[in-house]
Amino acid sequence: MKNLLSAADLSVAEIDSVLDLAEEMAEVQSRPIKKLPALRGRTVVNLFFEDSTRTRSSFELAGKWLSADVINVSAKGSSVSKGESLRDTVLTIAAMGVDAMVIRHPASGAPAQAAAWTGIPVINAGDGTHEHPTQALLDAYAIRNHLRRGNHDDLAGARIAIVGDITHSRVARSNVALLRTLGAQVIMVAPPTLLPSGVDTWGVEISNDLDAVIDSVDIAMMLRVQRERMSGGYFPTPREYTVGYGLTRERLAAMKPGAAICHPGPMNRGLEISADAADAASSLILDQVAAGVAVRMSVLYHLLGGEEETT
Incomplete structure (x- = not known):
């Protein structure tokens, strides 16, 4: 390099x-x-x-x-x-x-x-x-270590959902490129207003329904809602965003055994991720920081x- x-x-x-x-x-x-x-x-x-x-x-x-x-x-x-x-x-x-x-x-x-x-x-x-390539590398490092403790030898074939404000996220773009290179299956989950133009060419699955995918993924990577970059109404209210796309206590309980949670930080607790999820035993958030x-x-x-x- x-x-x-x-x-x-x-x-x-x-x-x-x-x-x-x-x-x-x-x-x-x-x-x-x-x-x-x-x-x-x-x-x-x-x-x-x-x-x-x-x-x-x-x-x-x-x-x-x-x-x-x-x-x-x-x-x-x-x-x-x-x-x-x-x-x-x-x-x-x-x-x-x-x-x-x-x-x-x-x-x-x-x-x-x-x-x-x-x-x-x-x-x-x-x-x-x-892009933010070193963030994608440290995410892959933390995810790889987690998967190796479970049923996966590596990231190839792992299902990873990237959820939330994809439009404004350089982390999402770098992660898509890196995770796909490593053979992971990537699902982008967001309201239509927070999916960028051209996302259908990224080679990923796309969903507007978090509840439809949360029980099938190995990793749920929650993205920060970047309100400082938003100049219009991307979603009606913070409460409605949480109901539709936040990793709530109920969605945490719906995740399959062995699945883990990532977040690049800083977190908006109570918006895109609940305190229960952020502090859960399955959370890799501090692992990401250390990585x-x-x-x-x-x-x-x-x-x-x-x-x-x-x-």
């Missing part, structure tokens, strides 16, 4: 390589001293034009635990707030001799453009409503680590 811009760019072998190395990286999280020398002397810049807690923190921890020097740059308080363009910001940072950039930006395609401008490795940490650091360590190593030893 030279960059990680889209989950669709990854082959099965590349995905497996990232996830397998992430399993080794996960062992670091349980050590008293959480450091590996793999990226000593490397410098990674986290360039975030949107607010983030999980993604930014996990990329920072991932870099530091690999002994890289990590610098966080946010749009607020930077020259961006004075009117500097994305191109000038990216080129200025690259001119300082950094080794990689992690970019989160509200415009779809911004990380790909940055990679073209600079030639240094760029990781897409979320761009507009386009974020290990997976991003693996991605950074694949881009910057070369052939050096990781342990």
